[in-house]
Amino acid sequence: MERQMRRNVLFNTAGSLLFYICQAAITLLVTALAGAEANGLLATGMTIANVCLSAASYGMRTFQVSDLSGKYTDRSYLFSRYITLTAAGLGCLVFSFINSYSAEQRWVIFLYTGYRLIESWSDVWHGYLQKAERIDIVGISFGVRGIVTALSVTLGLLLTKDLVLTLAILFVLNAAYVLVVDIPLARRRADLKRTGGAGVKALLLECLPLAVYAFLNTTIASVPRYYCERILGSVKLGYFNNVFLPVMILQVAVIYLFVPFITTFAHLWTDRNGKGFYKGLRLLGAALVALWIAGTIGVALLGRWGLSILYPTTPEVLDYAPLLGPLVLATVCTVAATVLCHLLTIAREMRGLILGNLAGLAAALLASQPLLRAFDVYGSAWATILGIGVQAIALLAFLLVRCKKQFAAG
Known part of the structure; x- marks a missing residue:
């Protein structure tokens, strides 16, 4: 158990740090390859995306992994996340249109927010791994996605010189990684066939x-x-x-x-x-x-x-x-x-x-x-x-x- 804890701390910290270094490098890359004005557009998108991400995640990760009695099924946690993701995405659209942003700014907001919402999508799957004391796998996944993120932005800006198109590439590649790698790994530790317990509505209300x-x-x-x-x-x-x-x-x-x-x-x-x-x-x-x-x-x-x-x-x-x-x-x-x-x-x-x-x-x-x-x-x-x-x-x-x-x- 102590060995696994050390492995969890090492890989989760290193992988998560690598992911966020690479994610933070987006600012560096956009500044260097697209200029201060493009970086300003991205900064606004980042501010809005942070709020949308918190709404989509619903503050549920710690609740999920500390549900040691299994009050709610793994299926309930998954289905509730799809509901909150949809609500956060719609909220982003509404906020973007009620403010006087340009068309380019809105596209930057939509695509960068979509990219960040992928974190919330993978978060519920990572919760299954953390509950199974395999958060080391989560760290490795974050590390790989961080490298994918840095390469996507670098090559996207170098080849297209277009921030919006680059963010679209970033979104597609990260979504594909979660679908192909994260979900299959986490599904092995989740019990999605189990029924009973309190339902999705009760879970959303308790976690409101x-x-x-x-x-x-x-x-x-x-x-x-x-x-x-x-x-x-x-x-x-x-x-x-x-x-x-x-x-x-x-x-x-x-x-x-x-x-x-x-x-x-x-x-x-x-x-x-x-x-x-x-x-x-x-x-x-x-x-x-x-x-x-x-x-x-x-x-x-x-x-x-x-x-x-x-x-x-x-x-x-x-x-x-x-x-x-x-x-x-x-x-x-x-x-x-x-x-x-x-x-x-x-x-x-x-x-x-x-x-x-x-x-x-x-x-x-x-x-x-x-x-x-x-x-x-x-x-x-x-x-x-x-x-x-x-x-x-x-x-x-x-x-x-x-x-x-x-x-x-x-």
């Missing part, structure tokens, strides 16, 4: 608070970016995303390092092992402090140099290098909030999840416009910190209250 939380959680970070594009324009939003890119890779690495331990925390919670659960929380806090210190020192010493290597064709990005410091703090807050959301899901503390995320969203909405107007693109970073910081503090408070009740007899 998780869907609301997932939507709110993504929206908190998206609100400052949305107003950045509306107030300052897509090019400056593109610069913000360019600077955030190396920090985001660190963020993804830390979050996916935690993923294999979700099942462990679920068992600690179910067994009412308060000592082990609190020890995990203390280790998490220490790791976040260490991450903040290391990240702050790293960007202070190497940040400008690193950006010059990443964006040799757009030296104007270097003017925004001071953004790196605040964005490291935003990353630490994001990791904390993400992990706390997972833990509250395990605790089935739905009320705390929603209220905590609502608090963060309210802070982001109130702060974004005045901070952007006062501090230009830097205001987007400070609004992100404020929103996610308030969210993390509220989530921690709800978790500690719930822990006190759960472990009272321990």
